[in-house]
Amino acid sequence: MAFRAHNFNAGPAALPLPVLEIAQKELCDFKGSGMSVIEMSHRGKEFDDVNNETNAKVRDLMGISDDYEVLFMPGGASMQFCLIPMNFIREGKSADFINTGSWATKAIKEAKVQKDINVIWDDKEENYIRCPKASEIKVNPDAEYVHICENETIGGIKYFELPECGDVPIIADMSSCIMSEVMDVNKYGMIYAGAQKNIGPSGLALCIIRKDLLERVPENICNFFKYTTHAKNASMYNTPNTWAIYILGLVCDYLKSLGGVPAMEKINREKAKILYDVIDSSDFWRCPVDKASRSIMNVVWRLPSEDLEKKFVAEAKAHNMIGLKGHRSVGGLRASIYNAVPKASVEFLAEFMKEFEKVNG
């Protein structure tokens, strides 16, 4: 077995070792073709099968109905921040945004450049320590959509209940929580996710779009920017990121073999609890986020001083634990414990935390 680091990177992030091993085995010769999967024409039968099968696997794992398109788009979530307002806010109309932190803010910025939008809830004063309760949100009934970031990778918070939006569709950035817990896709107008956190390598966005929204796509934008273009061409309008689609397919196989998203949710909740239990066990550790909004994918916490935080990161690294430094914009510590991070790695981290507290607490 290959030597493995305990990989707590926020993204690109850990992938399942069995997935990497299959990709490694097939890398120079995909299924006896004499070619690597990355040397294959996206228009050829072999890759067309990979594309279609991966699409079907995503649909199966997430329980996506025929009312939705499933698209593989180039770039990550950052490009979607630009395309969503461009495609779905019609002339003279507006959309509502909920600001829960770094990623919601980025989505708002790219929307504001193009359209007249409303930020209907913003937790800036509390320093983005929680997601809103449903009762706090009043949606403009004529809004084209409500945009939320379902899980803030940097802030370490997640929604535990969705806002009540009536007929206004919810569009959710799920980059850091896609396929980590059971989600009812039918509650959303659109779900999108950069693949590089929970489901694959970087350079790919998974976009799940309710088909009726596609009727809004304007004529007078570039073809490449239109969701309709990518939908009509089954994500093959231009050359897609074939490697990422292939790996996403292998990740889906792996999740399925473990019992699908319900099984992942159970493991993920167990993993998160292990870390939050240590954090809650003493005043040495402090989780800055509201208990009711704690992410099960990105666990953030602080130590009594920045010097101790630096020491923690350095000693953890010496113990083969990677990626525990908080995002540079907020500091502190963070463990991203996506689907592919083994429970054993989380337990190893928890034990290390207890030892660290004994010496430094």
Next chain:
Amino acid sequence: MAFRAHNFNAGPAALPLPVLEIAQKELCDFKGSGMSVIEMSHRGKEFDDVNNETNAKVRDLMGISDDYEVLFMPGGASMQFCLIPMNFIREGKSADFINTGSWATKAIKEAKVQKDINVIWDDKEENYIRCPKASEIKVNPDAEYVHICENETIGGIKYFELPECGDVPIIADMSSCIMSEVMDVNKYGMIYAGAQKNIGPSGLALCIIRKDLLERVPENICNFFKYTTHAKNASMYNTPNTWAIYILGLVCDYLKSLGGVPAMEKINREKAKILYDVIDSSDFWRCPVDKASRSIMNVVWRLPSEDLEKKFVAEAKAHNMIGLKGHRSVGGLRASIYNAVPKASVEFLAEFMKEFEKVNG
């Protein structure tokens, strides 16, 4: 050694076997890190090194001066078709486009949606069988740039001389010829290329931009769409396609080991001559393009009937030669003989052609 097909795919296309073998070896453990290169944070030191080194390797191989930015962008050339007019045609200004076939046409379409542009030469009447001579092109002196497709992958034609443009910068789509022959980068305002033909996997565009052009980038467009954003962040504004950047770096190492771009040009010209010599040897074969514009990357030809063309493709496939069917929009046959296609594969194809003519001619 791995079983290898003779891979004449137009893109994604053949990659050097030594590159694939290194990637395979390192796939589960990049340089003893205990992580795959696709599991690494793009903000970590290991990948930062990969990004910077790949940038330096591209600069070295192509002789790119400090007057230019070298950017790795998500997507392929199709996204650049949208971004170039958005970034470089200022309000009230225009740009000139030369239409040499399928890809130039796509670039024109995406520009026209956004800006007022001029198509100053269009070979539609001749059915796009050649690139213009320098003497045929009159550039509008106040154009923001002149856009060309340096090598038309589908039409199988290339420029052998550039238009005289005075102070008007040339912007060239080099997706299917980048690093295939020596190019003086200083003659261009911008060079861009989808990586998936000559230099890497899909989902990455290499963009080489003269720095003074960046002063034109408008304020009022999305940050993600601004070249300045990607330049200021060394291609790391958002999570880049880390796998493609890594493979591009390995491809650069491989090209360097063979003697760099001059050596590739020599081999590529030899490879193209082998096929064109067969095509010119009898009336059984017919190359539809003007002799003065023949591509050395994409060799296109016809047989006396479509039935014979189908037979050719099927028998070639039975002999382990892949990707010889012409693009669906033009029909016929095409061999894409990029840097990574071995001369032995081209010789094998040439021998097969001779045998095929003996039986069917």
